[in-house]
Amino acid sequence: xxxxxxxxxxxxxxxxxxxxxxxxxxxxxxxxxxxxxxxxxxxxxxxxxxxxxxxxxxxxxxxxxxxxxxxxxxxxxxxxxxxxxxxxxxxxxxxxxxxxxxxxxxxxxxxxxxxxxxxxxxxxxxxxxxxxxxxxxxxxxxxxxxxxxxxxxxxxxxxxxxxxxxxxxxxxxxxxxxxxxxxxxxxxxxxxxxxxxxxxxxxxxxxxxxxxxxxxxxxxxxxxxxxxxxxxxxxxxxxxxxxxxxxxxxxxxxxx
Amino acid sequence: xxxxxxxxxxxxxxxxxxxxxxxxxxxxxxxxxxxxxxxxxxxxxxxxxxxxxxxxxxxxxxxxxxxxxxxxxxxxxxxxxxxxxxxxxxxxxxxxxxxxxxxxxxxxxxxxxxxxxxxxxxxxxxxxxxxxxxxxxxxxxxxxxxxxxxxxxxxxxxxxxxxxxxxxxxxxxxxxxxxxxxxxxxxxxxxxxxxxxxxxxxxxxxxxxxxxxxxxxxxxxxxxxxxxxxxxxxxxxxxxxxxxxxxxxxxxxxxx
DNA sequence: CAGTGGTCTAGACCACATC
DNA sequence: ATGTGGTCTAGACCACTGG
Numbered sequence: 001x002x003x004x005x006x007x008x009x010x011x012x013x014x015x016x017x018x019x020x021x022x023x024x025x026x027x028x029x030x031x032x033x034x035x036x037x038x039x040x041x042x043x044x045x046x047x048x049x050x051x052x053x054x055x056x057x058x059x060x061x062x063x064x065x066x067x068x069x070x071x072x073x074x075x076x077x078x079x080x081x082x083x084x085x086x087x088x089x090x091x092x093x094x095x096x097x098x099x100x101x102x103x104x105x106x107x108x109x110x111x112x113x114x115x116x117x118x119x120x121x122x123x124x125x126x127x128x129x130x131x132x133x134x135x136x137x138x139x140x141x142x143x144x145x146x147x148x149x150x151x152x153x154x155x156x157x158x159x160x161x162x163x164x165x166x167x168x169x170x171x172x173x174x175x176x177x178x179x180x181x182x183x184x185x186x187x188x189x190x191x192x193x194x195x196x197x198x199x200x201x202x203x204x205x206x207x208x209x210x211x212x213x214x215x216x217x218x219x220x221x222x223x224x225x226x227x228x229x230x231x232x233x234x235x236x237x238x239x240x241x242x243x244x245x246x247x248x249x250x251x252x253x254x255x256x
Numbered sequence: 257x258x259x260x261x262x263x264x265x266x267x268x269x270x271x272x273x274x275x276x277x278x279x280x281x282x283x284x285x286x287x288x289x290x291x292x293x294x295x296x297x298x299x300x301x302x303x304x305x306x307x308x309x310x311x312x313x314x315x316x317x318x319x320x321x322x323x324x325x326x327x328x329x330x331x332x333x334x335x336x337x338x339x340x341x342x343x344x345x346x347x348x349x350x351x352x353x354x355x356x357x358x359x360x361x362x363x364x365x366x367x368x369x370x371x372x373x374x375x376x377x378x379x380x381x382x383x384x385x386x387x388x389x390x391x392x393x394x395x396x397x398x399x400x401x402x403x404x405x406x407x408x409x410x411x412x413x414x415x416x417x418x419x420x421x422x423x424x425x426x427x428x429x430x431x432x433x434x435x436x437x438x439x440x441x442x443x444x445x446x447x448x449x450x451x452x453x454x455x456x457x458x459x460x461x462x463x464x465x466x467x468x469x470x471x472x473x474x475x476x477x478x479x480x481x482x483x484x485x486x487x488x489x490x491x492x493x494x495x496x497x498x499x500x501x502x503x504x505x506x507x508x509x510x511x512x
Numbered sequence: 513c514a515g516t517g518g519t520c521t522a523g524a525c526c527a528c529a530t531c
Numbered sequence: 532a533t534g535t536g537g538t539c540t541a542g543a544c545c546a547c548t549g550g
Contacts, residue, residue: 023537023538023539024538024539025538025539046516049515049516049517050516050517051515051516059539059540060539060540060541061540061541062538062539062540062541063538063539063540065517065518066538066539068517074512075512079517079518080516080517080547080548081516081517081518081546081547081548082515082516082517082518082546082547082548082549083515083516083517083547083548083549084515084516084517084548085516085517099511100511102509102511104456195512196510196511196512197510197511197512198508198509198510198511199508199509199510199511200360200506200507200508200509201457201479201502201506201507201508201509202479202502202505202506202507203459203460203477203478203479203500203502204459204477204502205476205477219475220461221459221460221461221477221478222459222477223457223458223459223479226506227511244459246457246458246459246460249458250456250457250458250482251456251457251458252454252455252456252457253358253454253455253456253457253509254452254453254454254455255355255356255358255452255453255454255455255483256330256331256451256452256453279518279519279520280519280520281519281520302535305534305535305536306535306536307534307535315520315521316520316521316522317521317522318519318520318521318522319519319520319521321536321537322519322520324536335536335537336528336529336535336536337527337528337529337535337536337537338527338528338529338530338534338535338536338537339528339529339530339534339535339536340534340535340536341535341536
């Protein structure tokens, strides 16, 4: 169908987003990623069928398949046999647990926690947050405070910092009106998709304000979870610190 | 080459370890897993080439490839282009960081910590440990205490519980004579391969004994990391509790 | 029924490693 | 030169979904 691998071929006809000498399926993957980022298909919607994509990019279905497999492995896309391949979304997480939530009850019976937004305020980015978010110190940010209640009891206190430029019009009222996970809110209301994150976990002693909110004693040991969340192109779009009571709860992690 | 998918075919000629109606490549994968478990090829050694396996199992090379891809995704095997596919091993971890070690320095420059074994003693499994290890309460276990020194300073205090039956002849002297990671030691000396693990993380206050070893104050917040480690067939073979100073260090986790 | 993703095959060729 | 894994194709058929 195409003359291939006779030299590191000019990747397809159009200039590609991928390194020019990458395998074809990775070039296709990069093109699809660009389309996802450009919201050519929206979260929850199906992308075109493998056959259609194969003809669009003038490659075999098997190559498209490998590209989509790679996207699925990255959780950018979800395959559903007989139905199609769908853009991954955070907006369907009301039924199950949010994908990035690692806090569990010690005794089984996992129920999704309830999120209570305490406060939204504007601020200027401090040096450390600015660096993490790729902003300049003093750039405007939004700072959200929220509590996660498990079975009615407060377990996590989050302080979430967002670049104000990406979340224009975010107010407490608007969040309270939304039904679903916070990342579903970000995705559907502001078009910001959280794709992956890195967390650094430490143990700290509760200060007075935190102890008050979480109903613990001052000085009680808490988990401090510092998260940086990335969107397309590994651009950081959220910095968050969670303080977590681990009396009856824990942070779950799988190694393999 | 073979009549395939005309009914849920009798899986290959020999009875398979896999559910009989699984896709062929998963049946092949299960067979390969059985061979790995049976130590037909040893850690670090190459498994037979795709072509040879294809002829051995009477399937196409592409099917063997999918099976091996799945094994590689599970970290049971490592592919090396031009050389072959090798049984994954913990014994080459002296150069880099042990695969299951998530504790990092806050400031870059990751150096592998030094492991100091404090103590090995025999004991009878308590009820909770017995349950986690699939033993009966009172069954013999080994309990190891060890410290991880980062740059000369103690950071992690581990208490490691092992089924005595699987680690006959484990002594402090023998460990001290071994060069390499602890899992490399288990793998090469006792033939026990740690394949995956699940960790539950909590924040606790340092007790006197721990504070002494880690050089912190009594009551200082520590990370408590409870790990259950599994070998083939998801059989648990290690239970471990790590207590970790997070002053200058943290537990790193990637979400995606 | 038609359309989708999932499996399997067979064969060609490429890239890398080793001798 | 040979052998390994890696990529790509083309086509057949299966399994699931929905009209």
